[in-house]
Structure formats: structure tokens, C-alpha cells
Amino acid sequence: MFFYIGGPYAIDTKPTLWNSLVNAVIYVGAHWVLTSDVWNHTLLDRYSSGHYMWNELILKSELFLLSNDYHTRPPFPLLPNVIPVLGVTVRPVKPLPDDFEKLFTRSRDHGIILVTFGSMASHVPEPVVVKFLDAFSRLEQTVIARLSVAEGVAVPENVHVFRWLPQNDILGDRRTRLFITHCGINGLYEAIYHGVPMLGFPLFAEQPANCEQVRRRGFGLRMNVHSFTSAELFANIQQLLGNDTYRDTVKRGSATLRDEPLFGPNKAAHWIEHVIKYGSAHLRSPVMDLPLYRFLMLDVLAVLIISMFVVVIVACTFTRVVTRTVWRKLTRQPSQKKLQ
DSSP states (O other): OEEEEOOOOOSOOSOOHHHHHHHHHHHHHHHHHHHSSOSOOHHHHHHSSSOOOHHHHHHTOSEEEESOOTTTSOOOOOOTTEEEOOOTTOOOOOOOOHHHHHHHHHTTTTOEEEEOOOGGGOOOOHHHHHHHHHHHTTOSSEEEEOOOOOTTOOOOTTEEEOSOOOHHHHHTSTTEEEEEEOOOHHHHHHHHHHTOOEEEOOOSTTHHHHHHHHHHTTSEEEOOTTTOOHHHHHHHHHHHHHOHHHHHHHHHHHHHHHTOSSOTHHHHHHHHHHHHHHOSTTTOOGGGGSOHHHHTTHHHHHHHHHHHHHHHHHHHHHHHHHHHHHHHHHHHHHHHHHHO
């Protein structure tokens, strides 16, 4: 059995006490969800050989394919059967469809800005769209966007709205200068792979953490979709387009990513075939069979705490006995001298 998972999730990746507490709560909460009945069991009942809980099925898995690694997260330890598979949607760049190619040709002097918030956020509230369009209307660049524009909302001449976009091919074109994105993991790796700076508007789930890493690594900037203004958006776009540091930094990230010996679907296929051929006994850690309290070493901690209490109690008892004995001897000697 194989599982494709999103990877470690954290609100923030700085090693502070607060973030460590948040990460611990998220981990324990995820474990509780997996062991409870809140998950839909339709797929389990239909495709599994027996009735398993999700956590039981996951623990029986031989290989885990992880969707991110140190390119978008701080380095973290992994077991041998947890394999980072990066950029599963990155493909060799194909020629653009004719309607897109015409737009790119007309915009060769100033370049293209790509705007899309993924398949799960195809509808953007009208007030947000209006602020986007107002900022885009002041740009020299051509904006290609996947947005839902309500009737009656004026679309600037330099903005072209589509219901579908060849995202990977647009990002792979040298005329694309900026990617305005929700920082989903697939689009994030496509932008890094093709060396395109990003302006992030995270919406939910792991996207705030992804976007924060984009900002910290110098790949782009982050904005708040709930509170931004069109003036702030325009200023940040100008900063990203006018400062070569962002493009140089993401180009270096692209070179690092492209230097991987195996990448994307090829890496996934390699490890799946490896496990099919040789099994996973040499990769699977015994820690996967431990209950949560043992995995977190709570049993060891309990033994240490109890041992410390025992030592303290024994030491206090011994000290008390010795003190009483010495005190009795000291108080008895003067009375004996008086009797003599």
C-alpha cells in the first residue's frame, strides 16, 4: 500500500516554544482524527480487504510519498520509507495555445503576470476581484487571470480572464515575470522550478506556511486577502518587478531544485517499483508499530519522573532519620553528664 501525503504542517516554522506547542497540538489532533469515526469510510469499505480505521491502514502502508521537502520547508528528519516527491505537476513546457501565444507576443516588451488561486478557489468574492482589477489597471504588463468576474464589473484592457489556464506552460515561458498565487504546493513548486517570483495570498490549510516560506526565502512577498488594498497590491507588484533580487533568488532555488537526480513522477515511479520488487522490510521502521504514548516517549518520561520522586523521597527519609539520630545523641549527652 502507498500513501501520498502533504507533509509536515505548521503555522510557523520558527523553533519557538509557542510554535512547538502549536505543532504538537496539530500532531496530536491529526492522530485523534485518524483514530476517530469522523472520517468517511466509504472508500475503505469499498476498496480495503477488511474493515480498517484510516490510521490502521496508514500504519500498514509500505511507502509514503511526501509532497515537499527542504526546498519549501526547513530541513526535517524522515524515515527511510518516507520519500519526498517534488513537483508532481511540473512537466516539460509545451507550446502555448494560439490565444495565449498571441497575448504573449503582444506583451513581449513588458511581460506577463499570471494570476490564479487553484482549482479549489475558482470563485473569488466580488470586492476582492474589484481590488485586484483596480491594481492591475495601473500596470504596463498584461495580466492573465483565472478569476470569476461578475456581470457589470469592468475588466481593464490589459487584463484577460479565463476559466482555464495552462499554468505550468505559462510559468515556464521566459516572458512570465510574476505569479500571483494562493501558494498551493503544486503551483509553488512549478513557480520555483521555472524561476518565477511570487506574490502570495494564502487562503487555508498549509498555504499560510507555504507563503511564509516564500517570503523568508526571498522568492516573493505575502499579502492578506482579507485586508489588502489595491494601492498595497500595486506597490508590491512594482517592488517584485523592479527588484532583481527576487528573480535572482528564485532562479537559484530553481537551479537547486533542478539538480535533484530524480524529480516528480519519475521519482515516485522509481520508489514504487523498488518496493514492489524488494518489499519494504528494509525501509520500514519499528517505530510505526508503537502506540502514540510510546512514540512520544511518555512511558520513558513517566519512569524518569517516578524514579526522581523515589530518589528524592529516599534521600529525604534518610536525611530525616540521620538528623533525628544525631540530634538524640547530642541532647542525651549533656543530661548524662549532669547525672554523673
